Amino acid sequence: LERRAAxxxxxxxxxxxxxxxxxxxxxxxxxRDQGNLEQAKTSIRYAIHLQPSGQYYHTLGTIYQMLKxxxxxxxAFEQAIRRDPDLGEAQADLGLLWLKSGDTARARxxxxxxxxxxxxxxxxxxxxxxxxxxxx
Numbered sequence: 856l857e858r859r860a861a862x863x864x865x866x867x868x869x870x871x872x873x874x875x876x877x878x879x880x881x882x883x884x885x886x887r888d889q890g891n892l893e894q895a896k897t898s899i900r901y902a903i904h905l906q907p908s909g910q911y912y913h914t915l916g917t918i919y920q921m922l923k924x925x926x927x928x929x930x931a932f933e934q935a936i937r938r939d940p941d942l943g944e945a946q947a948d949l950g951l952l953w954l955k956s957g958d959t960a961r962a963r964x965x966x967x968x969x970x971x972x973x974x975x976x977x978x979x980x981x982x983x984x985x986x987x988x989x990x991x
Contacts, residue, residue, distance in 0.1 A: 876906035909939025943972025963990040
């Protein structure tokens with residue numbers, strides 16, 4: 856119910872101000888979290904159109920992952936890192952994609968960078984450390 860109210864609020868904001876990129880991004884994240892992946896992808900792409908940011912590209916990459924489209928996810932994560940090299944989540948997700956495909960040479964530097972950027976008490980920090988142990 857809380858997410859529905861948040862989505863409604865974002866929809867109202869975008870009706871008032873169609874150029875409000877963060878409202879489109881938030882709506883897309885909420886739609887993604889509810890499993891409405893096509894709706895999420897449309898909202899995030901529009902947010903990127905309005906204001907291309909690393910965070911928005913990262914969110915798009917997570918949607919592509921959920922859609923089982925690793926090449927598109929990889930491209931979105933690469934765009935996220937180009938726009939915001941300190942976005943640890945994007946570094947981690949791209950590193951994990953490379954690791955999953957068996958390319959540890961590409962995975963390791965991304966995961967090492969993510970381990971520096973993601974706070975140690977964050978849930979992702981453990982996942983990144985475990986992934987690093989799988990890289991020679």
